[in-house]
Amino acid sequence: VPPAPRLPAASMSVVEHVREMAAAGLHSNVRLLSGLLLTMSGNNPELFSPSQKYQLLVYHADSLFHDKEYRNAVSKYTMALQQKKALSKTSKVRPSTGNAASTPQSQCLPSEIEVKYKMAECYTMLKQDKDAIAILDGIPSRQRTPKINMMLANLYKKAGQERSSVTSYKEVLRQCPLALDAILGLLSLSVKGAEVASMTINIIQSIPNLDWLSMWIKAYAFVHTGDNTRAINTICSLEKKSLLRDNVDLLGSLADLYFRAGDNKNSILKFEQAQMLDPYLIKGMDVYGYLLAREGRLEDVENLGCRLFNISDQHAEPWVVSGCHSFYSKRYSRALYLGAKAIQLNSNSVQALLLKGAALRNMGRVQEAIIHFREAIRLAPCRLDCYEGLIECYLASNSIREAMVMANNVYKTLGANAQTLTLLATVCLEEPVTQEKAKTLLDKALMQRPDYIKAVVKKAELLSREQKYEDGIALLRNALANQSDCVLHRILGDFLVAVNEYQEAMDQYSIALSLDPNDQKSLEGMQKMEKEESPTDATQEEDVDDMEGSGEEGDLEGSDSEAAQWADQEQWFGMQ
DSSP, X not given: OOOOXXXXXXXXXXXXXXXXXXXXXXXXXXXXXXXXXXXHHXXXXXXXXXXXXXXXXXXXXXXXXXXXXXXXXXXXXXXHHHHHHHHHHHHHHSXXXXXXXXXXXXXXXXXXXXXXXXXXXXXHHTTOHHHHHHHHHTSOGGGOOHHHHHHXXXXXXXXXXXXXXXXXXXXXXXXXXXXXXXXXXXXXXXXXXXXXXXXXXXXXXXXXXXXXXXHHHHHHHHHHTTOHHHHHHHHHHHHHSGGGTTOHHHHHHHHHHHHHTTOHHHHHHHHHHHHHHOTTOOTTHHHHHHHHHHTTOHHXXXXXXXXXXXXXXXXXXXXXXXXXXHHHTTOHHHHHXXXXXXXXXXXXXXXXXXXXXXXXHHTTOHHHHHHHHHHHHHHOTTOHHHHHHHHHHHHXXXXXXXXXXXXXXXXXXXXXXXXXXXXXXXXXXXXXXXXXXXXXXXHHHHHHOTTOHHHHHHHHHHHHHTTOHHHHHHHHHHHTTSOOXXXXXXXXXXXXXXXXXHHHHHHHHHHHHHHOTTOHHHHXXXXXXXXXXXXXXXXXXXXXXXXXXXXXXXXXXXXXXXXXXXXXXXXXXTTO
């Protein structure tokens, strides 16, 4: 098709030149010229017609939007809409004569609906969601485009207006039945998978090679109901299909599901696989960094953080990864600052909220930590680690009753699996009267998953209280038969010391430290054994311990000033 005939430059008006430059993406040029022309119009109101003034204001606002000057852009868009209102009134008073010249001009006017959408985008960038909703709500339903409905759906969801959000997502799917993010939005709002699938059935039947879509919807329906096992099985079967093999999004979802199910080993493997396929991957890397930090692989965490900062420092993930490095290096005030920075970039980052909450808890600011864990639960009601963080806060503040109520609610809501059983048992262990219940719950958890590390650790803790060291050793050896974990090796070392197996205990502490060189308790276990072997050095070791203890207290006291110091040194985080 030949291109549309172009007017000779000499016969084009100056506003048409501005429009052409805007269409060509010459934003800086549009900004300069439209700014000058608007000043001329202000000094001589007769210079441009009302429709030309409207166009100049919109193009000028668009160039400001492109330069990320959102507040200024909003003011210009508002002026443009006022101009358009005045233009509509005059056109009603003076109807068009029907001459050919007026038709192209009216066709070239920027869409008023598009202007309102751009205004809403500005408001979301300025974190003024209420204003964004108000401007989009003002557009009649029949005039809303799919992108307006999608933005409205997301804003309603964030504001907790679930019914309005569902309506808007459904409208997106009515207009665009393959809008997969809208499908995920509906599933996250507890709309049944079957109902969502029914909205796409016609398109699946009419287009070849889309037979996977119904299974994809089924998989993510399981994800959003917290049925991790069935979600994993469904995505694995999807991923095995030759046409969807090595899809980064599916691998990322699998990694996240394994993490939620407490299978950290498989989670790390899937994250590594996704990362190899897409070296610029950012989504999910915050969870990956957290898992590496938990395993004591702090050098890998540091390298991951640097790599992510090189990709983008405008996403929450690199800040969270660096925060995990700081947290597991016991630099809690820096972790707090990095978590806050991540939340500033993405207020919906669950991992950032968990990082900041954990840092606050470890700094003794438990009530502030509780607020962050509650927000994480609101955003991710199917993620057990959010509840674990909140329950740890309750236990730290000796609020056993609140912890028990929360653990029971999680057990009922997410079902009786190894993780929820262990979480409930953890709270039961805090009260002497519920020790037997804790034992029963842990036995059930280990029946389901004999290799679940948290359940093994809690069962070992119970056996230690009962001084059943031989049973504890058998339990730990069995758990370590098919996996290697720092905490399990360290606890096995403690049990072996209790039965006077000193040499093997030393071996276990050494293995634990090889897995995590920063594991303080393994170091303490080794030092205690060395003290017993060498009594003359015991007093010196105690002095060292005292010095270390006082140093940690000093860190907590200076935490606020240190946080302020990091706030002033953003360049250190790779932003230069």
